Amino acid sequence: MRLEVQGLRLAYLGAGLATIRDLDLVVEAGSLTALLGPSGSGKTTVMKLIAGHLAPDAGEIRLGGRSLLGLPPERRRVAMVFQDPLLFPHLTLAGNVGFGLKLRGLPPAEVAAEVETMLDRVQLAGLGARRPHQLSGGQQQRAALARALVLRPDLLLLDEPLASLDAGLRDEMRSLIRRLQAETGVTTLIVTHDQSEAVVMADRVALLLEGRLAQVAGPAEIIRRPATEAVARFFGGVNFLDGQVTGGTFTCALGSLPLATPGPKGPARVTIRPEALRLGRGELRGRVTGVTFLGTQYRVELSVAGQPLMALVQAFGSEGPAVGADVALDLPAEALWRLPG
Amino acid sequence: MTDRTRILLLLGPALLLVGGMVLSALGLALLRSLHLFPQLAPDLSAYVAVLGSPGFLAALALSTWIATVSTALAAGLALAIALLLRRGFPGLKVVSVLVQLNLTVPHVVGAVGILYLVSQSGAFARLAHAAGLIARPSEFPVLTQDPYAIGIILTYVWKEVPFITLILLAKLQTLGDGAEQVARSLGATGWQSFRLVLLPQLLPALAAASALVFAFAFGAYEIPLILGAHAPEALPVRAWRSFTDVDLSARPEAFAISVLVAALGAGLLWLYARLILPNRDRDAG
Amino acid sequence: MRAETLRLLAGLVVALALVLPLVPLAIWSVAHGWRFPDLLPQAWSGKAWALALSQRGGVLESFGLTLGIALATTALAALVGVPAGRALGLYQFRGKRAVLLLLLAPAILPGIALVLGLHDLFLRLGLVGSAGGVILAHLVPVLPYMTLVMAAVFTGFDTRIEAQARSLGAGPWRTFLTVTLPVILPGLLTGALFAFLVSWSQYLLTLAIGGGRVQTLPLVLYSYAAAGRNDVAGAIALIYLLPGVVILLFTARRITGHSVGLELRP
Numbered sequence: 003m004r005l006e007v008q009g010l011r012l013a014y015l016g017a018g019l020a021t022i023r024d025l026d027l028v029v030e031a032g033s034l035t036a037l038l039g040p041s042g043s044g045k046t047t048v049m050k051l052i053a054g055h056l057a058p059d060a061g062e063i064r065l066g067g068r069s070l071l072g073l074p075p076e077r078r079r080v081a082m083v084f085q086d087p088l089l090f091p092h093l094t095l096a097g098n099v100g101f102g103l104k105l106r107g108l109p110p111a112e113v114a115a116e117v118e119t120m121l122d123r124v125q126l127a128g129l130g131a132r133r134p135h136q137l138s139g140g141q142q143q144r145a146a147l148a149r150a151l152v153l154r155p156d157l158l159l160l161d162e163p164l165a166s167l168d169a170g171l172r173d174e175m176r177s178l179i180r181r182l183q184a185e186t187g188v189t190t191l192i193v194t195h196d197q198s199e200a201v202v203m204a205d206r207v208a209l210l211l212e213g214r215l216a217q218v219a220g221p222a223e224i225i226r227r228p229a230t231e232a233v234a235r236f237f238g239g240v241n242f243l244d245g246q247v248t249g250g251t252f253t254c255a256l257g258s259l260p261l262a263t264p265g266p267k268g269p270a271r272v273t274i275r276p277e278a279l280r281l282g283r284g285e286l287r288g289r290v291t292g293v294t295f296l297g298t299q300y301r302v303e304l305s306v307a308g309q310p311l312m313a314l315v316q317a318f319g320s321e322g323p324a325v326g327a328d329v330a331l332d333l334p335a336e337a338l339w340r341l342p343g
Numbered sequence: 344m345t346d347r348t349r350i351l352l353l354l355g356p357a358l359l360l361v362g363g364m365v366l367s368a369l370g371l372a373l374l375r376s377l378h379l380f381p382q383l384a385p386d387l388s389a390y391v392a393v394l395g396s397p398g399f400l401a402a403l404a405l406s407t408w409i410a411t412v413s414t415a416l417a418a419g420l421a422l423a424i425a426l427l428l429r430r431g432f433p434g435l436k437v438v439s440v441l442v443q444l445n446l447t448v449p450h451v452v453g454a455v456g457i458l459y460l461v462s463q464s465g466a467f468a469r470l471a472h473a474a475g476l477i478a479r480p481s482e483f484p485v486l487t488q489d490p491y492a493i494g495i496i497l498t499y500v501w502k503e504v505p506f507i508t509l510i511l512l513a514k515l516q517t518l519g520d521g522a523e524q525v526a527r528s529l530g531a532t533g534w535q536s537f538r539l540v541l542l543p544q545l546l547p548a549l550a551a552a553s554a555l556v557f558a559f560a561f562g563a564y565e566i567p568l569i570l571g572a573h574a575p576e577a578l579p580v581r582a583w584r585s586f587t588d589v590d591l592s593a594r595p596e597a598f599a600i601s602v603l604v605a606a607l608g609a610g611l612l613w614l615y616a617r618l619i620l621p622n623r624d625r626d627a628g
Numbered sequence: 629m630r631a632e633t634l635r636l637l638a639g640l641v642v643a644l645a646l647v648l649p650l651v652p653l654a655i656w657s658v659a660h661g662w663r664f665p666d667l668l669p670q671a672w673s674g675k676a677w678a679l680a681l682s683q684r685g686g687v688l689e690s691f692g693l694t695l696g697i698a699l700a701t702t703a704l705a706a707l708v709g710v711p712a713g714r715a716l717g718l719y720q721f722r723g724k725r726a727v728l729l730l731l732l733a734p735a736i737l738p739g740i741a742l743v744l745g746l747h748d749l750f751l752r753l754g755l756v757g758s759a760g761g762v763i764l765a766h767l768v769p770v771l772p773y774m775t776l777v778m779a780a781v782f783t784g785f786d787t788r789i790e791a792q793a794r795s796l797g798a799g800p801w802r803t804f805l806t807v808t809l810p811v812i813l814p815g816l817l818t819g820a821l822f823a824f825l826v827s828w829s830q831y832l833l834t835l836a837i838g839g840g841r842v843q844t845l846p847l848v849l850y851s852y853a854a855a856g857r858n859d860v861a862g863a864i865a866l867i868y869l870l871p872g873v874v875i876l877l878f879t880a881r882r883i884t885g886h887s888v889g890l891e892l893r894p
Binding site: 053074081102149 | 525
């Protein structure tokens with residue numbers, strides 16, 4: 003079901019909870035949207051507002067057209083999975099997964115059947131009788147996911163579901179979430195501070211900076227066409243050029259560069275991602291001021307007509323440029339993006 | 344030095360001192376009660392005398408009543424107060440200092456304070472008189488030296504509620520409110536998430552603290568000494584009176600009482616260990 | 629908000645209930661006679677305090693004796709309890725459960741279960757009637773608290789810092805003083821606080837092992853209360869509260885359920 007958040011506002015509530023200022027957010031029915039932001043940006047606060055553990059000062063939250071405000075958490079049909087699995091330690095795995103179904107008054111046999119199906123889907127079949135402390139970290143997190151999904155909620159909220167896992171288990175959990183979401187079609191909002199996690203998992207990425215939504219877009223879009231310098235910087239953008247747009251070209255310290263989407267004439271700031279710079283060919287010349295080997299890439303710092311630029315080039319089969327060398331470089335028109343506003 | 348020797352050296356003094364004193368004390372009481380010591384004339388006469396004496400049975404009943412009611416009231420009140428206090432409110436600091444202060448108050452002081460508060464000429468009786476409810480002290484309900492041991496129970500409740508409350512607050516703090524929020528998002532109402540999720544997790548701590556309170560209320564001497572009636576008297580008072588009786592033949596009976604109380608204490612110790620030690624082992628391992 | 633008001637009210641009731649029994653004690657201590665229907669004494673007097681604070685009353689002497697016994701018991705308990713806590717906190721070994729149970733036992737067994745047997749034991753050892761005997765006997769209820777607090781402290785103790793100090797040239801004794809002790813000190817102080825308070829509050833054990841010759845404050849308080857000297861009893865009760873108040877207010881030691889642990893009853 004479609005989630006609409008409008009004008010959501012919440013003043014400071016105490017340590018650990020950030021302020022939310024006029025937040026608008028739409029999560030399309032059946033989509034997996036990531037709410038991305040650095041720590042302290044208010045992601046968890048937004049989650050708790052949607053789940054009903056906090057009440058907003060102003061604004062509206064609608065799920066499938068009905069307002070959630072004023073409803074207690076248990077009547078929102080919003081299931082939340084926290085960063086820690088938070089399995090109930092006094093119940094078995096099956097007891098945990100069946101917790102919500104039992105509350106709904108389902109007959110025990112049906113509960114057991116549903117639980118078994120669900121455990122199978124999260125690869126925990128046969129472990130139903132175990133206690134939480136007898137499960138590994140990854141198993142616990144899958145159990146927490148199963149406990150929420152078995153209720154077929156209208157909205158699934160995942161708060162940093164990979165944060166408590168080791169690197170090796172993350173990929174596994176990431177694809178499990180993706181697969182289960184696709185199979186069940188449950189509208190999902192996932193909160194994360196990890197940009198690669200958001201980009202890999204989500205259909206849409208909503209970037210939250212300082213309590214405000216900076217941009218909502220598809221993962222490729224938000225990286226290639228950032229709405230603001232802050233968005234560009236969040237995703238690792240470092241190259242910013244100031245100049246003038248006249249006709250279809252951008253004039254700056256580097257000279258005149260053609261733009262694919264020039265926009266109206268006037269002063270402009272243009273960005274290009276470091277991996278989009280091409281070295282070794284092109285009209286422009288620059289001097290290499292620093293080279294860092296990153297394992298699979300070289301980070302090359304350049305000075306081009308006094309303008310510092312950074313390029314990431316594949317390390318495979320090449321030595322990488324030497325410091326002090328003059329290199330040719332190309333800034334492809336389609337990779338140059340004029341920041342709006 | 345191997346770990347084994349090291350452990351032995353570290354534990355030795357404590358085991359010798361406490362273990363030595365505790366085991367010798369229990370052993371001596373057992374030998375004495377069975378007439379195995381100082382002269383070897385084994386018989387069960389002390390136990391027969393104790394178990395057959397109406398005074399003992401009344402004292403046992405009274406001490407059981409005191410310990411049960413005090414523990415139940417203290418546990419219930421402490422649970423309610425802990426749940427109220429954990430959210431915090433403007434005066435929380437003051438209350439928490441007072442709670443800690445109460446823990447430092449010796450039981451004797453509490454007992455005398457309660458005596459001056461609720462006796463028939465105590466502060467409450469004076470207030471009742473001022474309110475025109477009573478004319479003479481004898482019209483005020485008997486709350487001390489009374490058959491229901493109300494004053495004694497009040498003292499234990501007053502002293503033990505803060506103790507259990509602090510333990511529960513610590514446990515609540517460790518648990519956090521995440522599990523309850525999960526329960527709510529899975530469809531549990533506030534009451535259901537308390538009953539099905541929070542309470543079961545609090546219960547071991549509550550039960551363990553209650554076992555301590557029960558043992559103390561059952562076996563303490565000075566509180567019933569100050570606030571209790573002459574008949575029936577609480578078990579510890581009776582045991583000490585038999586022990587210090589000019590008639591030395593009463594001593595084996597006193598030892599028999601202490602052995603019986605120790606047996607009950609062993610039961611509580613077992614319960615306590617079941618509640619607490621598994622967690623300790625897991626934490627340590 | 630309703631819940632907020634309810635909490636505030638409950639807090640007030642709790643605060644009131646916590647101090648209530650102490651109020652009549654304070655009033656009695658400065659009352660010059662306080663007959664039945666009077667809500668407050670007709671006349672005030674410093675007589676009870678004068679007696680309590682005079683040489684003649686024996687209260688000061690008793691205060692010193694109680695303090696000395698409690699401090700000595702605490703020191704002994706630390707001496708024995710810190711090593712024991714270290715063994716329990718750092719090592720896993722066979723029989724650990726039994727050791728824990730034995731060390732825990734005196735804190736859980738009802739007082740009367742041990743007192744008579746201890747009296748018999750101490751009588752045989754010739755220790756009844758002496759302050760030294762009382763100190764030794766107080767170790768029985770005190771040591772569990774010290775040991776278990778220290779066991780908890782050592783569970784979270786990283787022995788690598790000791791190895792580090794040794795590799796930097798410190799001997800074992802110096803390592804203990806300059807590295808281990810500072811690390812365990814906060815826990816040790818908490819344990820000492822409990823040890824002190826447990827010894828400070830003992831009644832029957834002191835009565836039995838002291839054989840009536842070791843008159844600590846609780847015994848003196850009781851004899852004045854039993855003699856109907858409510859005013860002096862009130863004054864002694866307040867004097868008796870003093871160390872607890874001082875420790876709490878001036879050492880910034882916090883008694884929390886964490887430090888009480890589940891094993892502990894103050």
